[in-house]
Amino acid sequence: xxxxxxxxxxxxxxxxxxxxxxxxxxxxxxxxxxxxxxxxxxxxxxxxxxxxxxxxxxxxxxxxxxxxxxxxxxxxxxxxxxxxxxxxxxxxxxxxxxxxxxxxxxxxxxxxxxxxxxxxxxxxxxxxxxxxxxxxxxxxxxxxxxxxxxxxxxxxxxxxxxxxxxxxxxxxxxxxxxxxxxxxxxxxxxxxxxxxxxxxxxxxxxxxxxxxxxxxxxxxxxxxxxxxxxxxxxxxxxxxxxxxxxxxxxxxxxxxxxxxxxxxxxxxxxxxxxxxxxxxxxxxxxxxxxxxxxxxxxxxxxxxxxxxxxxxxxxxxxxxxxxxxxxxxx
Numbered sequence: 001x002x003x004x005x006x007x008x009x010x011x012x013x014x015x016x017x018x019x020x021x022x023x024x025x026x027x028x029x030x031x032x033x034x035x036x037x038x039x040x041x042x043x044x045x046x047x048x049x050x051x052x053x054x055x056x057x058x059x060x061x062x063x064x065x066x067x068x069x070x071x072x073x074x075x076x077x078x079x080x081x082x083x084x085x086x087x088x089x090x091x092x093x094x095x096x097x098x099x100x101x102x103x104x105x106x107x108x109x110x111x112x113x114x115x116x117x118x119x120x121x122x123x124x125x126x127x128x129x130x131x132x133x134x135x136x137x138x139x140x141x142x143x144x145x146x147x148x149x150x151x152x153x154x155x156x157x158x159x160x161x162x163x164x165x166x167x168x169x170x171x172x173x174x175x176x177x178x179x180x181x182x183x184x185x186x187x188x189x190x191x192x193x194x195x196x197x198x199x200x201x202x203x204x205x206x207x208x209x210x211x212x213x214x215x216x217x218x219x220x221x222x223x224x225x226x227x228x229x230x231x232x233x234x235x236x237x238x239x240x241x242x243x244x245x246x247x248x249x250x251x252x253x254x255x256x257x258x259x260x261x262x263x264x265x266x267x268x269x270x271x272x273x274x275x276x277x278x279x280x281x282x283x284x285x286x287x288x289x290x291x292x293x294x295x296x297x298x299x300x301x302x303x304x305x306x307x308x309x310x311x312x313x314x315x316x317x318x319x320x321x322x323x324x325x326x327x328x329x330x
Contacts, residue, residue, distance in 0.1 A: 006035035009318055010052040012073075014039050014062035022059045026307045030057075033311055039063050051075055055314045057307075061088045070097045078317040080310040081327075083108055083297065084164075085246060087219040091329035101327045102313035105163055107305035108297035113167035115296050116244045119268035120156070120212055123240045124149040128290050149211070149238070149265075152176045157210030159203065159226070160217035160245065161187055168214060169195040182206045207234040212242060219246035220330075227251065232258035240266045244296060247273030256282045259289060270295055 011034035015021035021038075022030070030036055034055070042049050053073045058065065058081045065079060070093070079094060081103045094101055122128060125148035133139055133146075156172045158165045161183040169179050172195075179197040181187075186199045200206040203226075207213060213235065217223045227241070228251040235241070241264060243250055252273060258264045266288040275294055283289055297306065309325070316323035 006052060008033065008035045009054040009314075010035045010037060010049065011314070012037055012039065012042055012049075012053045012056045012063070014059060020060065020062040022057065022307075023303060026304065029304070029307060030311065033315060046072060054078070054318055055080065057310060057314070058082060058089070065089055065094060067093060070094065070099065078102060078314050080104075080314050082306050082310060085218055086327055087246060091327065095329045100317050102310070102317070102323055102325050103327050104306045104309040104313075105325050107302060107309045109163045109167050111297040111299045111302040112164045112244060113171055115270055115292075116164075116168050116214055116216065116242060117171045119242050119244070119270060119290060119292065120214065120240070121151060123242065123266050123268035123290055124151050124154075124212070129287060149240070151212075154178070154211040155180060155209055157181070157200070157206040157213045158197075159183075159206065159213065159215050161197070162216065162218075164244075165214075165216040166191070166195070168216060169197050177212075180206045180210060203231070204234055207231055208236075210239060211236065212240050214242040215245045215249050217245045217249060219248055223249050225249070225251040227255075229254045229257075232263050235264050237262055237265065239264050240268065243267070243269040243271055245271060247271045247275065252283065256286070259283075259286050266290075268292075 155178040158181040161181040268290040313323045
């Protein structure tokens with residue numbers, strides 16, 4: 001009957017397809033393990049589904065998890081987040097309802113590190129400007145003094161040497177880059193030796209020495225506007241900033257000033273605040289900036305791996321088994 005308890009655990013998602021929905025290609029996989037309902041279905045039949053929902057899959061920050069939703073899901077056990085960053089979730093609030101939280105750090109590492117290196121290379125060799133020149137109807141010849149920066153032998157400073165930061169270091173080593181890193185905790189000596197990375201206890205030392213600075217931190221109160229006026233002034237005037245973490249890790253107003261006045265040479269960002277930027281934002285007018293639409297881990301393979309990791313974590317919680325990536329409130 002239509003009101004019977006579903007055979008599989010009920011999983012709530014924001015929607016399927018559309019702008020913010022779970023990809024349709026992932027639905028058959030999810031339906032192997034869950035009775036899938038959307039927010040629209042839930043809101044239309046709250047009396048039916050409220051007590052049945054055991055898990056929520058947050059797909060790129062949707063649905064929004066607030067007190068009202070948590071109150072309406074009395075048997076909710078777990079919220080699984082696609083990706084690593086949890087700054088869009090009120091972890092303390094969620095934990096107050098006895099709901100556990102998991103993310104998917106393993107699945108996103110390689111694709112996000114690839115994005116970081118792609119941005120570094122594109123900015124260093126001015127690929128976006130070059131493409132625009134090559135296809136412009138006004139171009140009659142290519143300038144011989146069109147010069148970029150050498151990547152091989154340059155110094156890369158990685159701020160945030162977690163899983164993704166370490167993957168970036170592995171890629172940078174293949175380009176014969178000198179690697180500096182700053183992290184809350186120093187990595188083991190053997191891990192440093194494998195990629196040839198040198199630890200900078202002070203972020204200032206890293207900024208002063210690096211030709212490229214890549215941000216790979218999570219957004220926390222401690223990393224909010226981590227890079228501001230003082231930090232830009234410490235960087236080389238030839239340095240390029242790459243951000244694959246969160247837009248709010250950088251003071252965007254100070255970055256505009258630094259880019260306009262030549263305090264730094266350029267920036268390449270996969271993240272901004274907000275996303276997308278208002279169409280009249282000054283960053284969009286600068287030629288020494290590359291901005292991509294939060295491509296991070298957006299590959300066909302990565303999206304499936306993210307969902308696979310989320311499903312494993314949800315099933316572990318529902319079965320009372322250990323899970324690989326529980327996130328606890330600070």
